[in-house]
Amino acid sequence: MTELNQIYRCKICENIIEVVHAGIGELVCCGQPMSLLNEFNEDSGAEKHVPVIEETDSGFKVKVGSIPHPMEDDHYIEWIEINVDGLVCRRFLNSGDEPEVFFEIDSPYESINVREYCNIHGLWKSS
Numbered sequence: 001m002t003e004l005n006q007i008y009r010c011k012i013c014e015n016i017i018e019v020v021h022a023g024i025g026e027l028v029c030c031g032q033p034m035s036l037l038n039e040f041n042e043d044s045g046a047e048k049h050v051p052v053i054e055e056t057d058s059g060f061k062v063k064v065g066s067i068p069h070p071m072e073d074d075h076y077i078e079w080i081e082i083n084v085d086g087l088v089c090r091r092f093l094n095s096g097d098e099p100e101v102f103f104e105i106d107s108p109y110e111s112i113n114v115r116e117y118c119n120i121h122g123l124w125k126s127s
């Protein structure tokens, strides 16, 4: 059984999918069950992954992370996603980009969640 907004990855072909409608079935790719990605929220290594959110008058600036994450060809942040009261926005990034995104979203809001995906270290969320 899946839950809304969960992210799964295929261990074989590395397809990554997000659940936009939960169901009771098992997600399968390449003939095997897909793996639910954990959402990490505590940095431990030298590289920082936990998203940092700065609220401005017109939206939210999200940086990865407290020290800018590398954006090299073989190690970079693939995307940053923000969810404000169910409004979900995602910006895809490339190596060489800055590891940050500005989302123009009106306030006020009740809930905000931010996630980002590192191609090496996986899925992270704001703490």
Ligand SMILES: [Fe+2]
Pocket: 047, 049, 069, 075, 076, 118, 119, 120, 121
């Ligand atoms: Fe990383």
